[in-house]
Amino acid sequence: MNIGNKRKSSAIIIGAGIAGPAMAIQLQNLGMNTEIFESRQGHEINQGLFLGITPNGLNVLRDFIDIEKLKEEYTPGKMIFLNAQGKNIGELDTKYQKKKYGAETIQVKRAAISFELRKKVANRGIPLHYGKKLVQLFQNNNGVIARFADGTEKKADFLIACDGTHSVCRKILFPDAPKPVYTRQLSTGAFVKMDDMDQHFGAIHMTFGKKAFFAWAVSNQGDIWWFNNFYRENEPTQEEISSKLQEEMKAYLLKIHCEDPEPIYDIIEKTEEMFAYPVYEIPSLPKWYKGNICLIGDAAHATAPHIGQGASLALEDTVVLAKFIHEQSSLIEAFEKFQQLRQPRVEKLIQTARKVGNNKSIPNPITTFFRDLFLKHFIKMEIKKMDWIYGYTVDWKAPLQLSEIYNN
Numbered sequence: 001m002n003i004g005n006k007r008k009s010s011a012i013i014i015g016a017g018i019a020g021p022a023m024a025i026q027l028q029n030l031g032m033n034t035e036i037f038e039s040r041q042g043h044e045i046n047q048g049l050f051l052g053i054t055p056n057g058l059n060v061l062r063d064f065i066d067i068e069k070l071k072e073e074y075t076p077g078k079m080i081f082l083n084a085q086g087k088n089i090g091e092l093d094t095k096y097q098k099k100k101y102g103a104e105t106i107q108v109k110r111a112a113i114s115f116e117l118r119k120k121v122a123n124r125g126i127p128l129h130y131g132k133k134l135v136q137l138f139q140n141n142n143g144v145i146a147r148f149a150d151g152t153e154k155k156a157d158f159l160i161a162c163d164g165t166h167s168v169c170r171k172i173l174f175p176d177a178p179k180p181v182y183t184r185q186l187s188t189g190a191f192v193k194m195d196d197m198d199q200h201f202g203a204i205h206m207t208f209g210k211k212a213f214f215a216w217a218v219s220n221q222g223d224i225w226w227f228n229n230f231y232r233e234n235e236p237t238q239e240e241i242s243s244k245l246q247e248e249m250k251a252y253l254l255k256i257h258c259e260d261p262e263p264i265y266d267i268i269e270k271t272e273e274m275f276a277y278p279v280y281e282i283p284s285l286p287k288w289y290k291g292n293i294c295l296i297g298d299a300a301h302a303t304a305p306h307i308g309q310g311a312s313l314a315l316e317d318t319v320v321l322a323k324f325i326h327e328q329s330s331l332i333e334a335f336e337k338f339q340q341l342r343q344p345r346v347e348k349l350i351q352t353a354r355k356v357g358n359n360k361s362i363p364n365p366i367t368t369f370f371r372d373l374f375l376k377h378f379i380k381m382e383i384k385k386m387d388w389i390y391g392y393t394v395d396w397k398a399p400l401q402l403s404e405i406y407n408n
């Protein structure tokens, strides 16, 4: 499809997670008509725990929403690393981020980002339809037709699939593509009410416990937000997660953290409802687009949550794709350039997340000894090496350099 007459183009967005609403706003900024279709009902969309948003994501997000509003409930991104005896073995401050990238990592509730983005979408007059599960796609030179489970259809010039890790769009476009692989890990966590914890506000306590890793922080509202990983051979269903797995996970966590420094055991004991999010990886996809349809966010490249990049990468995708659609004369060129630019970056990040995940899970006496000894110095050296992740910005006026990722 030629997109010379962009102002009249129409786009369907599938998914109202993080990428969907942001993409719809970006396209509306180009003068296009966009509509979002989301499979969940409005009240279900607030599911999820909390997410880290790093400067690269915040620098996209700030164009749509007031970051201070998001910070009404948050935990700061500073990290204090502790060993199994509770000894501080290193700190990773975010002051450098503020100075260098103009924003500091924060953790916020997924529901809060989603709410603010959807509010912006509503203010912009972009229609968002709930309970619309995409089941089929048809396309030809004139555009795309999306069919939903309730039998309704929508036609537009092109479609951006923001339907997450288990993307139906991906399955339809590329039926032979590898499926998401369950990594035998659940990302678990919860919000817990505990008295007298306010003095611990200011940092995430990343503890390399005796048998496993555990992280906790105090929010500006005085609540505990914690996360860690739970290992389970068989992929659980959502029903198992909300029923029998709750007890299983709690008993297991209490057992493996019983010798770890305070207040870890107490936090787990006081946890009433645990959130568990099975971690998947999508093997590299040869193509992210076909005809008038392009995948972005987790639909194209789900990453494990160990370095908190899922949402930030999805947000980056929206601005890069919008810029290419704006600059290129055809959609196919825009999609092609988008994948060329984004794929090396996200795949490098996926590798990084995998390594971090492995380091959290296997305490070994020799590596533990060296980690405790050298972590402080290592962090100092590493802080600047993160520029390629956190310093990523898109200058709307300057051309995007397809080679930029290889320089880092």
Ligand SMILES: Cc1cc2nc3c(=O)[nH]c(=O)nc-3n(C[C@H](O)[C@H](O)[C@H](O)COP(=O)(O)OP(=O)(O)OC[C@H]3O[C@@H](n4cnc5c(N)ncnc54)[C@H](O)[C@@H]3O)c2cc1C
Pocket (backbone or CB within 6 Å): 014, 015, 016, 017, 018, 019, 020, 037, 038, 039, 040, 047, 048, 049, 050, 051, 052, 110, 132, 133, 134, 135, 162, 163, 164, 165, 166, 167, 168, 169, 277, 296, 297, 298, 299, 305, 310, 311, 314
């Ligand atoms: C319920 C939920 C809870 C999450 N909780 C966490 C968390 O606690 N911590 C964390 O790090 N990450 C979490 N994530 C993942 C994180 O939000 C994403 O990695 C990241 O934001 C990338 O965003 P995305 O928009 O690409 O995908 P997502 O945020 O996953 O959004 C995809 C959207 O598409 C919708 N959708 C899926 N299939 C269809 C279909 N066939 N038709 C229409 N709509 C469809 C989904 O309902 C969802 O709203 C969660 C994701 C979900 C869906």
